[in-house]
Amino acid sequence: MGRLRNLLIPGVDKTLLLKDAVKTMPDLTRRRFISGGASLGALTLLTGCDVTDQFSAEEMLKQVSKFNDGVQAWMFNPDALAPTFPESAITKPFPFNAYYSLDEAPEIEAKDWKLEVRGLVENKKSWTLEELYKLPQVKQVTRHICVEGWSAIGSWTGTPLRDFLQIVGADTRAKYVWFQCADKDGYNSPLDMRSALHAQTQMTFKFGDEILPRAYGFPMKIRVPTKLGFKNPKYVISMEVTNDYKGGFWEDQGYNSFSGS
């Protein structure tokens, strides 16, 4: 206040001075409108959206989700193992969960099924279930966490995916392993290579020491305890080693693509 008073000219009435000053100012509302428009345009540029597009919250949210993919990839420690539990901690019954009812779950005949291997691999031969069962298997009791928030502890037994990728001569410098499934409407999901090579990422053939039942993805599911449940595809029919981001059933609808735990 003191400094302001010093600026005033002695002998001039302050109220009148103020009134004159206000008259010379441009229309405040118009100024606000213009500056508001300019900052919205700047924001559109910053977020990399098409400037001709209307600014949309949806586009901004998509960009943030991509940013979150990067943050999670940075946070991902390939040596950090998901906590394991004693058999007594297994959730019984382990829930069946899908975007369809159990009646609509794929019914796969073991003898008709083959795992197709495609993309950046040396050996593109398809694998029968019998052949896959001969590979060394390990068991894990880990927590399955659903994107919906609930969790359940299960026992999964199968071949570490990284062992299989080595057997088929996969180029592990590729960005993704992309899985396609037999679910109705064609389920699929991309898995980043670092997660695919994680020690606990598994081609699962058994649940609770029994052959994987239909409810949990017979004949094969991919168990990734460092990812949310929807990144653990069931009823897998093919895997493709690729550098292309091919999208996924839920990922395309807006679930965060990395979705790491």
Place this chain on the structure above:
Amino acid sequence: MSSITASDQASAKATPKAKVIQPAWVRALHWTNAFAMVLMIMSGWKIYNASPLFDFTFSDSITLGGWLGGALLWHFAAMWLLMVNGLIYLALGLATGRFRKKLLPITPEGVLADTKAALTGKLSHEDLTKYNYVQKLLYAGIIVVGILIVLSGLAIWKPVQLQYLTAMFGGYEAARYVHFFCMAAIVAFMVVHVVLALLVPKSLRAMIIGR
């Protein structure tokens, strides 16, 4: 010349002391936090609805995101605003000594006396720069709850990468309950906070224009 002196005295009387009650950084961070909190809570309710912990869900009319996927996008976008804003607040609160000056000390006698005064309508709101003991306790408490809700949120988001944090909350499922109860505490605080701000409008004015 005499008219100048007279008007100067008059204006000095009209604004007895232009004392800043809430500095600009507090106001900017407060409203940013309020905005981020509302986004987090409304999207959080939609996420809760996908797998409710209790025998109730939140009405869709008060949730954000439209469906689980949309709510998650909002939640994981607004979290950055909330966390960055919150970290700046904690850093400035500690660095400027505001926390120490405004919130400490908190004594049980002081809290009891001011609670009694508040309930009998005898609590003074003369000097808004000074918090009474009930305010001190609630404001300090809500900072702790704010830290807890962020940490329990991180524990739910990253139960493998941040598994030690998750274990500190008693595991993944327990962390969900902690996260929920922190939300409930913040919503309860907000209701009381807003009602009291409206009952003492000059405190609301101070949080908008500073004085």
